Amino acid sequence: MLAEGIALGWVLIVLGAVLLLVEVYQPGFFIAVPATVLIILGILLLGVDILSSPTGLIVGVLAAIVAASVTVWLYGRLTPGRGPPTTLSRDSLIGLEGTVITPVDPETLAGKVRLGSMEWSARSASGEIPAGRRVIVVRSEGVHVIVKEVV
Numbered sequence: 001m002l003a004e005g006i007a008l009g010w011v012l013i014v015l016g017a018v019l020l021l022v023e024v025y026q027p028g029f030f031i032a033v034p035a036t037v038l039i040i041l042g043i044l045l046l047g048v049d050i051l052s053s054p055t056g057l058i059v060g061v062l063a064a065i066v067a068a069s070v071t072v073w074l075y076g077r078l079t080p081g082r083g084p085p086t087t088l089s090r091d092s093l094i095g096l097e098g099t100v101i102t103p104v105d106p107e108t109l110a111g112k113v114r115l116g117s118m119e120w121s122a123r124s125a126s127g128e129i130p131a132g133r134r135v136i137v138v139r140s141e142g143v144h145v146i147v148k149e150v151v
Contacts, residue, residue: 009045
């Protein structure tokens, strides 16, 4: 039974390491906890026969819980504390002020405006608006906005 426990221990360690590598290349924290638990259980199987006694089983479960808790805590400390990026919806653009990057006119969508950190294709509500002027969004249509110059 001891040889089987050692072999199983190495299998768990290698499997945990492979899962950690997957986590490195595809971050998302979905694999880090089980990977850490597998590695800890594998290490325990190398030194303690956790499969044949109730005490060993309790030690294994407690080690898995501690490993999972520490992994969650550590991952929370390592990741930035900001929320996911958000995209402005069409309706939330109305009333935003921005700057004309490429001249805007009422006939074409060749004009560009910067609203915050994003560039939008734009038409003017009336007349041409040269680059560098401040504008406000009066409505949005599909993936472009209608703007008027801020006076």
